[in-house]
Amino acid sequence: MRVHVADHPLITHKLTVLRDKDTPSPVFRSLVEELMTLLAYEGTRGVRVEAVTVQTPVSSAQGVRISDPKPLVVPILRAGLGMLEGMVKLLPTAEVGFLGMARNEETLQPTTYAERLPDDLSDRQCFVLDPMLATGGSLIAAINFLFDRGAVDVTAICILAAPEGLDAVEQALAGREVTIVLGAVDEKLDEQGYIVPGLGDAGDRLYGVV
Numbered sequence: 001m002r003v004h005v006a007d008h009p010l011i012t013h014k015l016t017v018l019r020d021k022d023t024p025s026p027v028f029r030s031l032v033e034e035l036m037t038l039l040a041y042e043g044t045r046g047v048r049v050e051a052v053t054v055q056t057p058v059s060s061a062q063g064v065r066i067s068d069p070k071p072l073v074v075p076i077l078r079a080g081l082g083m084l085e086g087m088v089k090l091l092p093t094a095e096v097g098f099l100g101m102a103r104n105e106e107t108l109q110p111t112t113y114a115e116r117l118p119d120d121l122s123d124r125q126c127f128v129l130d131p132m133l134a135t136g137g138s139l140i141a142a143i144n145f146l147f148d149r150g151a152v153d154v155t156a157i158c159i160l161a162a163p164e165g166l167d168a169v170e171q172a173l174a175g176r177e178v179t180i181v182l183g184a185v186d187e188k189l190d191e192q193g194y195i196v197p198g199l200g201d202a203g204d205r206l207y208g209v210v
């Protein structure tokens with residue numbers, strides 16, 4: 001498994017505003033989308049391409065295009081939905097599948113309450129979007145779900161991770177073709193499983209408390 005932590009002053013700047021508890025929901029939503037676009041640049045470094053030749057007005061030129069089958073982008077509902085637009089802006093031909101997961105607030109175990117994905121993901125490059133990697137339970141379950149459908153190559157893009165969750169993902173998915181791209185790794189998890197200093201509950205800050 002590969003882990004890449006983006007190190008860029010624009011990402012740190014936007015993340016700082018995102019963390020601020022006084023940042024209102026509309027600004028928070030815009031920032032998540034903008035951060036996603038910046039992280040997508042790093043997260044798609046390994047996107048599969050094939051060689052093509054085009055004619056410029058002057059001569060022929062060698063280039064590449066995104067290979068078929070097109071990548072599958074999978075936001076984890078709810079909070080991952082806030083990252084989707086930022087991703088498909090950069091990868092407009094990608095297809096999108098959905099996984100709805102919620103973490104039980106007492107046990108911290110994730111449950112899957114919705115799924116809309118192709119049955120067969122063999123030979124499909126998958127990009128999972130979720131802003132928060134806390135205990136890692138949700139991301140491990142989501143990636144295993146994709147592997148069970150035949151995926152072999154998964155990149156997860158998260159805005160924030162806790163070191164404990166990152167270790168758990170590394171242990172659970174050792175030896176698999178997985179890349180994790182992160183905006184930052186924070187200090188720790190608190191007793192309620194929240195990332196410290198973090199940004200609170202990303203789903204609630206995007207869409208309100210339910």
Ligand SMILES: O=P(O)(O)OC[C@H]1O[C@H](OP(=O)(O)OP(=O)(O)O)[C@H](O)[C@@H]1O
Nearest residue numbers: 078079102103133134135136137138203
């Ligand atoms: O690493 P973990 O400990 O599993 O926690 C991370 C998960 O928690 C959040 O979702 P949540 O369950 O709050 O659902 P929501 O997006 O609907 O708010 C977050 O978006 C992740 O999916």
Ligand SMILES: O=c1cc[nH]c(=O)[nH]1
Nearest residue numbers: 134194195200201202
């Ligand atoms: O800090 C956290 C942990 C899990 N989920 C969130 O949205 N935030």
Ligand SMILES: [Mg+2]
Nearest residue numbers: 201202203204
């Ligand atoms: Mg939530």
